Amino acid sequence: MDVSAAVWWLTILGIVALLLFDFFFHVRKSHVPTLREATVWSALYVGIALLFGVGVWLFGGPTPGAEYFAGYVTEKALSVDNLFVFLVILSSFKVPRAEQQKALLFGIVFSLIARTGFILVGAALINMFAWVFYLFGLILLLTAGNLLKPEGEESHSPDNLMVRVARRLLRTSDTYDGDRLFTVQDGKRVMTPMLLVMIAIGGTDILFALDSIPAIFGLTQNVYLVFTATAFSLLGLRQLYFLIDGLLDRLIYLTYGLAVILGFIGVKLILHALHENNVPFINDGEPVKVVEISTGLSLSVIIGVLVVTVVASLSSPKGRAKSTVSAVRRHVQEYLDVEHDPKVREEIFAKLLAEEAQLKKLPVRYRREIRDEDKLTALLRRAHEEREEHEEHEEQDEHDRA
Incomplete structure (x- = not known):
């Protein structure tokens, strides 16, 4: 499919316009998106992506259309998996809920810029060296194997190399000043922790690109x-974060589904590399007659695996239990250490009470799997004590006014 320079520029300008619209009309003013807002805008961005795919199918043909949809679905699934790490980063840095949007949007913009660079490099390598397909296939197979290893939330450290370097070079304040990057502390202008959050998200996303770019090149060149x-796949990711926040921990089999998809694409890449082979020590540098996996089959496998993965995760009692425990831990930390807005704290405490009731109803076999249960119990006790003190202060204030 040949694309003119005019179409390229129109596409780039359209994407930039969407990002600017997102910033000026949603992110510029700090707020916690409502469920309705997150749902409407997530659906809108998915709709735009699907309409674009229909346009590719109509004007470019069925094969490019299927390649686009296969690539979009795969990248979207990988971006949802990335949200797990973003959640860990935002929780570790204790970013208030209303201020998380700017950090997420920065992560999306940084990711788009970084991945564009990776795409250009990958395309240049493919044009120069046919053996790159072997390399991409090997990367995906190794990534698929790593995804099958058991890991917990604690394995995703937000303190990566870029953050450690930034901590040494940059002087930041101990507290946030809204979503500002700079504040005044002791009469000096200093950076806020928000900058470190953005560096953590951006730095982590570079690692994500090393997996996702070979994956999509395995579906279309x-x-x-x-x-x-x-x-x-990246546009609308911020809204999706707030939409499926409560469901993230329910997707307990998503990692396994992604491992299957990446492994499948890795095999597809290696078969394609064999078909285009010019490596001297493989079949004397001659192409190897192998069966290549069609784009239609790839799209069917990707969608099928994701549907099975999501349905199995959402219907799993273990997934519901894990989701409850994670939600309780996250909300009790937000109530105690992160949020200071009285209205937001009220909403969090109401959620916490409902989740705590669900936690007590969990079967014993799931309660045994709770990591640091004693610590979690102590945090819940502290939250209730703070709540009681707050109510006593309010009663005293009402009595004094009377």
Whole structure:
């Protein structure tokens, strides 16, 4: 599929316009998105991506259309998996809920810029060296194997190399000043922790790109399709974070589904590499007659695996139990150490009471799997004590006014 320079520029300008609209109309003013807001805008961005795919299908043909949809679905699934790490980063840095949007949008913009660079490098390597397909396939197979290893939330450290360097070079305040990057402390202008959060998200996303770019090149080698599928999978990711926040921990089998998909694409890449082979020590540098996996089959496998993964996760009692425990731990930390807005604290405490009741109803076999249960119990006790003290202060204030 040939794409003119005019279409390239229109596409880039459209994506930039969407990002600017997102910033000026949603992120510029700090607030916690409502469920309705997150749902409407998530659906809108998915709708734009699907309409774009229909346009590719109509004007470019069925094969490019199927390649775009396969790439978009794969990148979207990988971006949802990335939200787990973003959640850990935002929780570790104790970012207030209303201020999280700017950090997430920065992460999306940084990711788009970084991945565009990776896409251009990947395309150049593919054009120069056919053996790159072997390398991409090996990367995906190794990634799939690593995804199958058991890991917990604590394995995703927000304190990566970029953050450690930034901590040494940059002087930041101990507290946030809204979503500002700079504040005044002791009469001096200093950076806020928000900058470190953005560096952590941006630095982590570079690692994500090392997996996702080989994956989409395994589905299409058309640079325009690779770029647009990647870009549209990232647009709306901020809204999706707030929409499925409570469901993230329910997707306990998503990692296994992604491992299957990446492994499948890795095999597809290696088969394609064999078909295009010119490596001297493989079949004397001649192409190997192998069966190549069609784009239609790839799209079917990707969608099928994701549907099975999501349905199995949402219907799993273990997933519901894990989701409850994670929600309790996250909300009690937000109530005690993160949020200071009285209205937001009220909403969090109401959620915490409902989740705590669910926690007590968990079967014994699931309660045994709770990590640091004694610590979690102590935090809950502290939250209730703070709540009681707050109510006593309010009663005293009402009595004094009377």
